[in-house]
Amino acid sequence: MSLSPALYLLPATLSDESEPEAVLPAPALATIRGLRDFVVENAKTARRFLAACAHPGPMAGLSMGVLDEHTHPDKVPALLAPLRAGRSIGLLSEAGAPAVADPGALLVAAAHAEGLRVVPVVGPSSILLALMASGLDGQRFRFAGYLPVPATERQAAIRALEARSAQARETQVFIETPYRNDALLADLLATLRPDTRLAVAADLTGPAESIRMATLATWKKNPALPGRRPAIFLVLATPAKGRA
Numbered sequence: 081m082s083l084s085p086a087l088y089l090l091p092a093t094l095s096d097e098s099e100p101e102a103v104l105p106a107p108a109l110a111t112i113r114g115l116r117d118f119v120v121e122n123a124k125t126a127r128r129f130l131a132a133c134a135h136p137g138p139m140a141g142l143s144m145g146v147l148d149e150h151t152h153p154d155k156v157p158a159l160l161a162p163l164r165a166g167r168s169i170g171l172l173s174e175a176g177a178p179a180v181a182d183p184g185a186l187l188v189a190a191a192h193a194e195g196l197r198v199v200p201v202v203g204p205s206s207i208l209l210a211l212m213a214s215g216l217d218g219q220r221f222r223f224a225g226y227l228p229v230p231a232t233e234r235q236a237a238i239r240a241l242e243a244r245s246a247q248a249r250e251t252q253v254f255i256e257t258p259y260r261n262d263a264l265l266a267d268l269l270a271t272l273r274p275d276t277r278l279a280v281a282a283d284l285t286g287p288a289e290s291i292r293m294a295t296l297a298t299w300k301k302n303p304a305l306p307g308r309r310p311a312i313f314l315v316l317a318t319p320a321k322g323r324a
Contacts, residue, residue, distance in 0.1 A: 083111065085166050085168050086196070086197035086198065087171060087197065087198045087199065088115065088168060088171065088199050089171050089184070089200045090172050091104060091177055091204055091205075092173055092175050092178075094204050094206050094286065094310065095284070095310070096286075097288075098286055100133045103204055103285050104203050108203050109134075112133050112135060113136060116143060116167070117142070117145075117167050118170045119144075119184070120144055120145070120147070121172070122146075122148070127144070147183050151183065151186070153186060157190045157193075159190075160187070160191060160194065163191070163196055164196075171184045176204055176205050176206045176207075177204070181223070181255060204284070204285055206284050206310065207223055207253055210281035210312035214279035214314045215279070217249065218251070221251040223254070225255065226256060227256065229260070234264070235270070239271055241254070242271075242315060242317045245276075245315055245317040246317035246320060249319060250316075251316045252314065252316070254312075254315075256311065256313070258307075258308040261305070261308065261309070261311050262305045262306065265306065266303075268299075269300055269303060273317065273318075274297040274300075275295055276318065277294065278299055278314070279314040280304075280306055280312070281311065282309045283310060284310070286309075288309065292304060293314075
């Protein structure tokens, strides 16, 4: 497949147990297989993903620039060197859509600053899939990223999100590191009002996928902890005038 020189934003599977062909569109797979230069968060897991996508390789011959949370912003423009030389680059996140809750946004901004072509490639986004499946308001929503780790600060952030949701009638979407999922859910159950609706979507597109939405009162009867699985949390509060 011949690709016009550009920075291609490549989707990845959301679950390590998902086969790429079952989750990624055929044009996305064709684009992935046609690239030789990549910018990734982790070279080892990226090569494993590319092999699962039946990339013709060889893997050792692929160029892998690394852009992770430790990369200094001053080092990002250098990662575009292949594109300046006329070769396309594929930007890969560890899971889902790149540059969303992901350091890859720095590379995209650098490409725009140089007037280089940027091409988003269709594929799974855990945020949008969770919102679609939640039954909460998809017209007005806000992605809040990660909440604070200390319990007191996290609970204050939860109250602030609930207040914003009630005032703006806006679904609040946020994430957590898998090993802290259950602690976050415990704080949500302890902090949110009984009539606030909470959705938790875990292991999306994977074999253990689970999606549940209910009021806090119902959640408290059966907490259904997500455990150490990738999960998205969504909250929609009832406006003050709509509560009993």
